[in-house]
Amino acid sequence: MSHADTVIVLDFETTGLSPQQGDRAIEIGAVKLENGIITDRFQQLMNPGFRVTSFIEQYTGISNEMLSQAPSCKTVMADFSDFIGNSSLVAHNASFDQRFLIAELNRLHRPFNTSFACSMLIARRVFPEAANHQLGTLVAHTNIEHDGVFHRALADAEMTAQLWLKLLQKLQQQWPALTVSFELMQQLQQQPKGALDRFIKRQLAT
């Protein structure tokens, strides 16, 4: 079974929803998937330089006290940039994490030219029957084992990685002859919803 190449699955905790509005990353978590197995991990809190709201403290469990002792975003993101290298990236609702990754790397004057795939967009197509497509719901829907920790970066990255494997597994089981590459997943997430069968059959015909 193909595991769609080596990918790094990542998740940010942040001070809010929009880097364009001044929000910053406060934690990055990531796992490297090679041949369907987690072979490396990255997790680090980072100090955004201002206090986070009580909403963020409660939502993530990350307190201002914890962040006051963490290294700066600049230090952590430089290390993380080295960790991801040129790997293909996956995140749940990837547009969110991609915006923060680009914003933080821009502050370091580091170019970003890595491709992203989105487990949420793909799950909407592969698991249309799920009640909704929040990460926690999909983890339950696909019977992924977890330790009950949500909204922390490494925990969410680990669960997203397991969800990614479930997506690959479902596609491979349904279409055994299909070569499930990262590029195929990127194309799949852009197909009109409900047109998955047609897209796969077109792939198999080439």
Added chain:
DNA sequence: TGCCAGGCCCTCTTTAGGGCCTT
């Protein structure tokens, strides 16, 4: 830092509005 997003997706659509996802 506090001006609070942005892209996808559906539908009672396309001369638009609102829910879903992420923190």
